[in-house]
Amino acid sequence: MPNPIIKQFVVEGSTAFPVAMLNTDQCWPARAADAAAIADHASDADARKIILATAAKYAPNRQGWIAAGWRVID
Numbered sequence: 384m385p386n387p388i389i390k391q392f393v394v395e396g397s398t399a400f401p402v403a404m405l406n407t408d409q410c411w412p413a414r415a416a417d418a419a420a421i422a423d424h425a426s427d428a429d430a431r432k433i434i435l436a437t438a439a440k441y442a443p444n445r446q447g448w449i450a451a452g453w454r455v456i457d
Contacts, residue, residue, distance in 0.1 A: 396454065
């Protein structure tokens with residue numbers, strides 16, 4: 384079985400991170416710093432950029448991120 388292609392994308396937002404979107408897009412934080420940024424609620428007033436990785440064919444779900452108050456940036 385061939386190895387899946389892992390792609391990365393960046394999300395940006397200033398509200399609490401929508402953890403449910405990790406399941407929706409079948410993705411995970413790309414680096415330890417990104418995992419820490421997800422858990423960092425103290426900086427909710429400032430926009431955060433988080434790099435996520437996925438092997439899902441159709442991720443990211445841009446409309447889902449927008450509905451959660453975040454956006455996908457390329």
